[in-house]
Amino acid sequence: GAGVSQTPSNKVTEKGKYVELRCDPISGHTALYWYRQSLGQGPEFLIYFQGTGAADDSGLPNDRFFAVRPEGSVSTLKIQRTERGDSAVYLCASSLEGQGYYEQYFGPGTRLTVT
Amino acid sequence: AQSVTQLDSQVPVFEEAPVELRCNYSSSVSVYLFWYVQYPNQGLQLLLKYLSGSTLVKGINGFEAEFNKSQTSFHLRKPSVHISDTAEYFCAVLQGGSEKLVFGKGTKLTVNP
Numbered sequence: 001g002a003g004v005s006q007t008p009s010n011k012v013t014e015k016g017k018y019v020e021l022r023c024d025p026i027s028g029h030t031a032l033y034w035y036r037q038s039l040g041q042g043p044e045f046l047i048y049f050q051g052t053g054a055a056d057d058s059g060l061p062n063d064r065f066f067a068v069r070p071e072g073s074v075s076t077l078k079i080q081r082t083e084r085g086d087s088a089v090y091l092c093a094s095s096l097e098g099q100g101y102y103e104q105y106f107g108p109g110t111r112l113t114v115t
Numbered sequence: 116a117q118s119v120t121q122l123d124s125q126v127p128v129f130e131e132a133p134v135e136l137r138c139n140y141s142s143s144v145s146v147y148l149f150w151y152v153q154y155p156n157q158g159l160q161l162l163l164k165y166l167s168g169s170t171l172v173k174g175i176n177g178f179e180a181e182f183n184k185s186q187t188s189f190h191l192r193k194p195s196v197h198i199s200d201t202a203e204y205f206c207a208v209l210q211g212g213s214e215k216l217v218f219g220k221g222t223k224l225t226v227n228p
Binding site: 003004031033035040041042043044045048050055056058059091093103104105107109 | 119121151156157158159160161164205207213214215216217218219220221
């Protein structure tokens with residue numbers, strides 16, 4: 001079946017602009033995660049949704065970052081007033097609660113470049 | 116807070132040689148351990164995981180890992196590598212009761228002919 005998809009695959013924006021990154025999880029997966037991978041680093045946790053609600057947003061770096069999942073499926077990560085330090089690959093993952101539920105399936109990522 | 120240390124940032128090996136990629140994590144009461152692989156321009160793919168039970172875990176593509184609680188290690192091994200194993204490998208830990216994966220910085224495995 002279809003895996004996790006993320007759009008766009010690449011996004012170039014100017015410093016100070018607003019961006020939205022989209023994640024389509026695997027159908028039926030109730031848990032959704034966002035991670036950020038900077039160059040030469042491993043992915044870092046940002047936020048976790050169970051259904052429509054953010055169960056853990058402890059990884060969001062500051063209030064410029066916000067994520068939603070209004071219908072419990074697609075999620076959007078929103079970044080306001082982008083800074084050059086926000087440049088990274090943003091990864092989305094989903095998992096099916098209750099069946100091997102610790103396995104997170106990752107999408108290909110969105111590469112964000114802030115100029 | 117949990118942390119994961121991957122001791123080698125790059126590991127070059129020749130084809131058909133054995134390889135070990137090292138991973139240590141900070142101690143906790145209960146943890147779940149994972150190895151992910153990332154091929155160039157692709158997403159992360161799960162190689163194997165340890166949740167409980169046997170400390171030797173077998174994964175896809177001939178990889179295996181051994182959970183060592185006393186040494187807080189979860190090293191990844193393969194007895195004979197192929198060119199196609201060239202990729203970046205990430206060790207990750209998930210603390211019991213949490214849904215937050217904590218990753219190491221990764222090890223770039225390069226298999227040369």
